[in-house]
Amino acid sequence: MVTLTNTLSGKKETFRSLQPDRVTLYACGITPYDRAHIGHARSYVSFDLLYRWLIFLGYDVTYCRNFTDIDDKLLKKAQSVLGDQMRYPEIAEKIIAQYQNEMKALNCVSPYYEPRVTDHIPLIITFIEKLIEKGHAYESDGDVYFSIDSFPEYGKLSKQRVDELCTGARVQPGEKKYDPLDFALWKKESEGTFWKSPWGWGRPGWHIECSALASYYLGDQIDIHGGGRDLLFPHHENEVAQSESLTGKPFAQFWIHNGLMRLDAEKMSKSLGNIIAIEDILKQYDPMELRFYFLQHHYHSPMEFSFSDLDGACKSYRRLCRALHDVAIGTFSKEHLEALPITARMLAFLKDDLNSAGLLGVVFENLDTLKENQALASAVKQIVHNILGLRLQIVPEKEQAITPEIQKLIDEREAARAQKDWARADAIRDQLTQMGYEVRDRK
Ligand SMILES: [Zn+2]
Numbered sequence: 001m002v003t004l005t006n007t008l009s010g011k012k013e014t015f016r017s018l019q020p021d022r023v024t025l026y027a028c029g030i031t032p033y034d035r036a037h038i039g040h041a042r043s044y045v046s047f048d049l050l051y052r053w054l055i056f057l058g059y060d061v062t063y064c065r066n067f068t069d070i071d072d073k074l075l076k077k078a079q080s081v082l083g084d085q086m087r088y089p090e091i092a093e094k095i096i097a098q099y100q101n102e103m104k105a106l107n108c109v110s111p112y113y114e115p116r117v118t119d120h121i122p123l124i125i126t127f128i129e130k131l132i133e134k135g136h137a138y139e140s141d142g143d144v145y146f147s148i149d150s151f152p153e154y155g156k157l158s159k160q161r162v163d164e165l166c167t168g169a170r171v172q173p174g175e176k177k178y179d180p181l182d183f184a185l186w187k188k189e190s191e192g193t194f195w196k197s198p199w200g201w202g203r204p205g206w207h208i209e210c211s212a213l214a215s216y217y218l219g220d221q222i223d224i225h226g227g228g229r230d231l232l233f234p235h236h237e238n239e240v241a242q243s244e245s246l247t248g249k250p251f252a253q254f255w256i257h258n259g260l261m262r263l264d265a266e267k268m269s270k271s272l273g274n275i276i277a278i279e280d281i282l283k284q285y286d287p288m289e290l291r292f293y294f295l296q297h298h299y300h301s302p303m304e305f306s307f308s309d310l311d312g313a314c315k316s317y318r319r320l321c322r323a324l325h326d327v328a329i330g331t332f333s334k335e336h337l338e339a340l341p342i343t344a345r346m347l348a349f350l351k352d353d354l355n356s357a358g359l360l361g362v363v364f365e366n367l368d369t370l371k372e373n374q375a376l377a378s379a380v381k382q383i384v385h386n387i388l389g390l391r392l393q394i395v396p397e398k399e400q401a402i403t404p405e406i407q408k409l410i411d412e413r414e415a416a417r418a419q420k421d422w423a424r425a426d427a428i429r430d431q432l433t434q435m436g437y438e439v440r441d442r443k
Pocket of ligand 1: 029
């Protein structure tokens with residue numbers, strides 16, 4: 001029995017695919033307007049773990065992850081950086097290329113489909129037209145909105161009540177929707193900009209894109225829809241409303257949400273300004289150290305990021321690499337791995353809601369035993385390498401790179417010392433220590 005926590009029921013449920021031996025998996029992808037951060041990295045490592053696990057279980061998995069390459073934030077970025085919002089594809093192209101390199105470095109298997117929204121506008125327009133035909137959406141002065149009233153089950157995924165959501169909600173001046181909870185499927189733009197539709201020129205809203213792409217690539221009913229917990233409302237709730245209104249069938253049978261990455265007790269997000277870019281962290285750490293750090297936490301729990309915890313994870317990861325270094329990766333059958341006591345315990349943790357943290361606990365408890373039993377070590381390495389996706393190559397010890405941000409702190413501390421402001425100098429030293437840097441003053 002294999003279980004996963006399904007947000008729809010709020011419970012751990014036994015996983016069964018809709019079709020025997022086949023699983024369809026959709027994960028919401030990035031909006032390529034800025035570098036991806038380690039919250040994204042954690043999310044995509046979580047779904048990569050799920051993907052690898054399903055493959056190990058013998059499923060043929062079709063994995064689709066989109067790029068939201070048209071969006072307010074992307075247009076704003078193109079306007080501010082390039083002086084022209086219509087040059088947004090240049091920004092998107094650069095960020096997508098960087099993101100794909102980072103996913104490769106983190107050993108995340110590329111999804112079978114990685115569709116870009118801008119390549120699928122006719123598909124999205126057709127989806128919206130059908131929603132209008134069925135009375136679930138309406139046009140209002142060139143915009144199209146989804147009508148929440150037309151879908152009585154609205155709120156079932158995120159456990160929100162429509163009457164509570166309505167409290168205090170008002171249609172703002174200038175908005176063209178009838179009900180404050182209705183959301184945009186199509187946004188009107190001036191004549192000749194973006195795409196031509198039956199409602200005039202415009203561009204799609206965010207939520208409709210995932211509904212349209214998921215149904216096109218994976219079908220009207222999919223096995224697993226995933227994403228970060230921050231996408232649950234309104235994005236995923238709206239996807240459910242759109243897809244189920246159109247087909248009359250349940251959209252995803254499992255909704256899997258990874259817990260958020262927090263920094264200083266707040267969600268890591270661009271809008272809060274407290275993000276750590278994957279690029280910056282990979283200047284100081286090996287990608288496999290970062291992946292190991294994520295896998296030490298259960299995918300479903302929130303995770304508080306700290307450099308000292310990451311450093312601790314690096315030490316453990318190096319220990320693991322040394323222990324399994326001279327061992328060949330096993331090619332045992334699933335049945336064989338389930339018959340050996342230690343690997344059976346490791347797999348039991350994965351069967352129980354993908355508990356990678358528990359699995360690693362079993363490995364570390366048994367490191368001494370593995371030294372004496374090459375065949376067992378080889379079986380353990382097979383699971384850690386193939387399912388957890390850890391490459392297990394010994395990471396060379398390296399000096400940490402000094403980023404411009406760190407250099408600025410060092411300079412500020414030097415200035416404070418020159419002015420004999422010891423309190424300030426000590427405060428900066430503490431800050432640098434927290435960030436994983438050791439400060440040694442020359443005598
Ligand atoms: Zn989505």
